[in-house]
Amino acid sequence: MTAEERKHRIEAYLQGVEFASLEELSQHVGVSTSTVRRDLTVLEAAGSLRRTHGGARVLTPKTDEFAFSARDSHQFSEKEAIGRACAELIGSNQSVILDAGTTVYHVARHLEEKAPQIVTNSLPVANLFASANKVEVILAGGVIYPRLGVLVGPMTVEAFLKMRADVAIMSAGGITLEGITNSHALLIDIQRAMLKAAQKIVFCLDHSKFGRQSVSPLCGLDMVDAIVTDSLAPAELVAGLRERGVEVILAPAPANPAPVAAH
Amino acid sequence: MTAEERKHRIEAYLQGVEFASLEELSQHVGVSTSTVRRDLTVLEAAGSLRRTHGGARVLTPKTDEFAFSARDSHQFSEKEAIGRACAELIGSNQSVILDAGTTVYHVARHLEEKAPQIVTNSLPVANLFASANKVEVILAGGVIYPRLGVLVGPMTVEAFLKMRADVAIMSAGGITLEGITNSHALLIDIQRAMLKAAQKIVFCLDHSKFGRQSVSPLCGLDMVDAIVTDSLAPAELVAGLRERGVEVILAPAPANPAPVAAH
DNA sequence: GTAGATATTGGAAGATTTTGCAAGATAAAT
């Protein structure tokens, strides 16, 4: 293994676990801790991670659509606008499948008024409705994927394969004219089952997802009925999507600027 | 684990429980209370939480009613003692089914060290472990029963009928020499499935459940391997249970009175 | 292909940071 490859593996490993100790990295790539230290110094200078005492952590842990954090205010107002616009699409008494993912979580926040039936594999969404007894929430079973608060595994896939719903509201990692992709391989099977179960497919993707491609392809554009995004989405890609027959809804920009995290 | 990661885990844990004591946090991350103190000082300066006497709490209470109600439920200290004593019964690497109910929730709080596999239909328990990746938690699917945060319905029953586990830790509404009863009819089918799935059956019942009878019979004493209760349980009933071959464990009365919820 | 030069690696010694403990100070509870 070359030094270059080793650095790459360190980066990739860190992306997966967020935090890693010297010992852990040294064992993973099979070199001494001294060498890992040097690698980390280089990688930090290159800006791809941050060193900490005892190890290293990724630089941008919040970039992940599915990494859920209740106090995450990353593009909060955009997502809130998308959530509001997307909730408008839901007719009364419709059954809705809600994907995991922060953007879809914001849709859920606006769904209570509609009083539909909701099916999800997202713990944060479940918690949101757990006290409200206006809405009937069905939670798919499965193994809790710790960092994300999402239920995964064969049990989850099976649950959705047995379901039927009017609408599925989905998240994803990226969208291009070639289709929609996602970064979490574990979620792909579940999302495919969701797509099968629903009659109408709506994707909620903030503008940062446009033009991006993640590792795992999820579905083609022909399966998608509508995409809800914010007004900062690149115009030519929006036009291209509309040409392919996908309805694209631009949520109006929020009047007030994005609220800064509490301090 | 690096110091950075530890702070992150403290933040995440606190998000789940709203408030946590020094001792609790120290056990959760596996360092001394001194170190937790230092971490809390840093995190408070960074603005992600607020220190209080005896622990810390989140800055923006998001009214997570489960964690909250579990905390300021009456007989907190008795249940905490039962939880600690019951967790002692679990061997390492055992798979555990956890029933819904506040007493069992307190058992869950002490199970993380054991690093077992946990199966439950309780949202509060799921939330407790959602940030910790030491424990694998399987959540049964089902319809959310709003007030209690429990998953109910045929989907839930089916999930447990397919499971096998070493131990089931159960709640109930009442216990007499005639057997164990519960008031929530919706839960009876699920609890019966749990009893079938587990090899060893442990009931956690605080003293107020002794001598009480609820509407729906759940099971006879012959199915029960052990009962964990507090030291205020009526002696003659405890003796009667032991005569029937049920192991009864009296959790020692807590030395310190119940810690009051943060306000 | 070989010899010398250069870069990389693994380890060790000293400096720095972090951790856990204990004693005095402060705050809460009865």
Added chain:
DNA sequence: ATTTATCTTGCAAAATCTTCCAATATCTAC
């Protein structure tokens, strides 16, 4: 007012980081 619990502060031990050096691997020139 007393008692208990919790917090702060200081200190020694442990862990980690930096810097340096020898050994090995890789590269370049011939």
